[in-house]
Amino acid sequence: MAARGSYVFVVFAMVVSITVEGTIDEELSRFLGEKEELLRTLEQDVLVGYQRKCGTQCNFDRNIYACSSPVLEEESVCSQDYGVSISTDAGCTTCSNRKLSMSRSYVRTPSREATCTDALNMDICLSQGLDNSFRENWMSMDKEESGVKWQFFASQSGMYRMFPGVAQERCHDYDPRLRAWYVSATTGPKDVVIVIDSSDSMDFRPSTSPLTLMGLTKEAVTSVLWTLTHLDYVAVVSFATLAQQLTIQNKNTLIRATRDNIQALTQEVRRVEPNGHTNFEAAFRTAFDILRRSEVVSRTAGCNKMVLFMTDGEPTRGEREPEQLTQIISSLNQREDGSKFASIFTYSVGELADTTITKKIACNEGGVWSEVEMVGTASLAEQLSQYFDYYGTLREGQGQVIWTEPYMDAFGAGEVITGAKAVYNTTTVPQTLLGVVGIDVAISATEKITTDKQDLLDTLRSRSSSCADIRESSECELEQLRQKVYEQGTIRYENNSAKWCDPSLAQECTLPVAEQCDNQYQQYSNCRNHSTEKVDYVAASCCSRYDEPCPSFTTRISSSLQLLSISVAALLSFLYVNMILPS
Template sequence: MADYPANYGNLECKAHDENLAPFCKGSSPPAWCTQKWCYVDSSNCQGVVPYKSVLFANSDVYYSYNTCGESNEFKAWSGAATTGGTSASVTQLLDVVQSYLWSTRSRVQDIYEQLNSSEWCTVYGQCNCAECFQNDLWMEKTDFGRVGANARSQEFSCLAQSVAPTYSNVAAKEASPTERVGYQYFADQKSGSYLGWPAVQWCPEAEGVDPRFRPWYSSGSTGPKDLVLVVDVSGSMGSAGRAALAKAAAKAVIDTLEWKDFGTVILFNHGIAAQYSQQLVAMFDAERANLKNWLDQQAWAEGGTDFKVSLDRAFDVISASVSSGSTSMCQKAILFLTDGAASFESADYASVRQRTTQYSVALFTYALGSGADATVTKQLACENQGIFYPIPDGGDLANIMSRYYQYFAAGVEICTPSFTKYQDSVTRTELWPACLPAYDRTGLEPALLGVTCFDLNVMVNPSVLRSQSYWPDFLCKISDMTKQCRQLDINDCRLEKLRREYSEASSCITLDTSVTCPCADPACQDDPDFLDEKGYFCDTWVGDDCQRAASDWGYSATGEAQIQTKCKRSCGMCPQLNPCPKQTAQCSNVAQPSATACRATRTDKISPNSIEGTVEDVAGASASSAPVGPSCLIAATMVAVALG
């Protein structure tokens, strides 16, 4: 319990929360701690939406920041942007959004470390939103004064109870719910529970919705990635409903991809049965829909089975895409799905190892069915930095396959938000969420705890942004932040622990799981402003051998030495520490670029796509040249699902 002054919130407008526990006392308090507010008479508010107090949830006590002139950051930012200083103004808005996300993440992580509850905590459930009322703008029953939750575990109910005030305070300061539709939300990795403002009459269980498999969740928890899905459509797929399971799993995987990701699908039997595209394509909304429709039109149970021809084709797609620049230039995944056995000789294993090494491929394999021959699929995973997933017949194939991104989330700590957009299923409003992952630091190594998002719509309608002169700069910057490659920190020790989290049968090496794994020194970071002699930023080198820049990519000896000095983290050249030191501040070791300009104005050697689906050509930057330098981490995830 915290002691609050007797006049807390009463009599005057002031920053009543400043320096008060539990939220606003400490080294990194939420942004709203220094903002003025007061309690108000909700029946006497003209043009102001009051918010119900989270401290007095069972009484009619309301408060407001607007009444004290503390709303909102966007209005101040927009005014500054229209009078000059566009870059600085855009940076100011992004700083505000990031500060809210950091505040929420910090609160989620801190509360999770303290949880020790054996009982359900009191949360405002959304499946039966008792005080929600019909709202024409939102086209659904809502309660703007509350944060709602769909808790699937005792643990999450207590987490939601403690985190809800953070969302409420941000909404009270920034939102105008009578004018704009926009949400704040968090979903956890362990149970798929959901917490969000405002409370909405919504029951995801009844609708079969799992937030962990929404694009905003996977986009927020990982960096950009490429994906090739290779699916067995031989005759045996017609048994035990396997073809239907495979098709549903393929669609679930596709739904985890976003505009910053690239992908394609190959269907195989004794040869290549069908192929969606010869190279990877950007996964914008229309492309995802086209790809899923294409899957529905294919034959799913004809012919025999040949592993080698399909794996060779998958690597050919990767090679062609890298050469042409049709790639995120970051992590890549090939999902290889099969229900049968096939001959695979020593030379075939050697060929796969050679190409996975060439393109920095991580090979994940899945075996479905108690009678499946898992020998080949497991060996492929163990020899190529992947994970083998044995799955019994009737198992939840779609769930397991679509969670491939957990591998990429486990080995990285993301400090800048990812931006995406999607259409709200109820209001059809175009939502623009900025998302940031939260991490579970209670174990021996950090793990993905969940993802928190803040819709830009809470502060401003995207249509307003599009109409302003600073829109190109804003679009370029949020796209640039989202497209940046993320360096994984997964050594053999951490990888083996990920394998065993799924199953002992997935184990590849002997390891005492009670030991701590080393990690790359958090203080070892890239120079975010550095451009190498061919015009690439450090993150472009993620997964590539920086000691072969001269021999493989034509760099000078001086240029190779500069890369190794300036890009130690992306090059995988940071010292390994054991135990790994715990971070005491939010991303305190990660340097931010000193340049205020978008990276696309400094080089054309980045992915040309933007969140709007257009080729970036901002402030004179040329986006027409295809990237021809280092391939970045090509973590081709080959999900070989042997279905009995």
């Protein structure tokens, strides 16, 4: 009987456990689903703004740059709910408060060079209507229960509109397009193999750089690695005379791109030192071996695959003849049904790099080749971003909401998860990427539902697992992508004869040009003059005395209600006295 009783108890405990887990999963799904609806609302508001296009009148006085407007001081409210001031100036380092604008968003740009371009100013104009939605979302939600911190929109030009508005010491050095949430929202889950040349010649240091080509490549690869999320799988291959995978945890397959794994992988990248000859064939064989092994053991995102190949030279070992080498790579990249296994992006690093073979490989595989002449960390990192621009441009249909794993918010709101969704204008043919809407949610809000981190991660991944559908591109679309130039935060098109895979298409394929509107909505006076306006950052970012906390929103509301009740009581007393007592 005792044994039977124990058995019944175990079964009962299992049933209770399953019921509790089911309830938690339902609650977590409901919680995330509410945030996804907010994102879809923001998506529709972006579409409305952009579809008005030339009918939009822009008032730049309503668009605030986060680092240079006196309105920061005039309209800010005091909050403890979004982290402390990040100022390092004397006095402000102990500030436990944050000044925020709950009436409008503030704008940041990727660089000073990008700030006054036509494309970025158009995005500022066409997205300014989002402030109404930001405010309505904030007013309608329970701040404590929802956990929503920042709401934002990042455009394809690199404009970043953020609510609540918050003072920043600098606002021309933040490129949202290189953030993991932006890349993931535009490309979906993916498998990425990064192949880097580590031959002797990579030890060369250009006269314009304090770093060698190897050093610059390491910095750029690190930047790309941090654009990946836990939805992706990744591997890095170093090649010289031979090729080898940079492994962690003794895994010779792709690994999930969690933050811990990326941190470990960047350490391995830093250990690579130039030595030996240059063997392209070994590099590509190793890359495709990794992709195929990973499929066999299901260590893959199961979606689009890509190879990013970086070199400063031409092959000196293995197959060196261009026609034979491209045939070998084409064979490696072919599935049994004849389709391509992966998209290939090649990069010739440095002004002395040979370009013939690297360009031929990309052209032959329907990919994109870039000649990185302006050697520098930012330049190379921007050029590497072509891979997600490629997928963002050729994507079909609207993207789904993706969720990042927990991380520390760069703007001081603590540990958050980010939900993001790519916004496409489907009224154009083909559809065009406008940007990405997003929200940051405090991890403390999810912990009220579950403290099981793995359960949270599994739920986030399951809601973000749909593959991006990439349509068949026309030759002109590919040639246009190849003519894009990424430099100092800007994107432009150039008719560079060296970049055409098929020079005969140069006359047939016209390059995109900015649409001109008659109503002159792009007014640049604020844009050009705002950098000369100075606001003391300590005053703009800290509240009251630096050593005294300010009330939270809830406390302020309670105080206001208390004051209102006192006023009402006094009024009633006054009326009572005047009605009863004779005049």
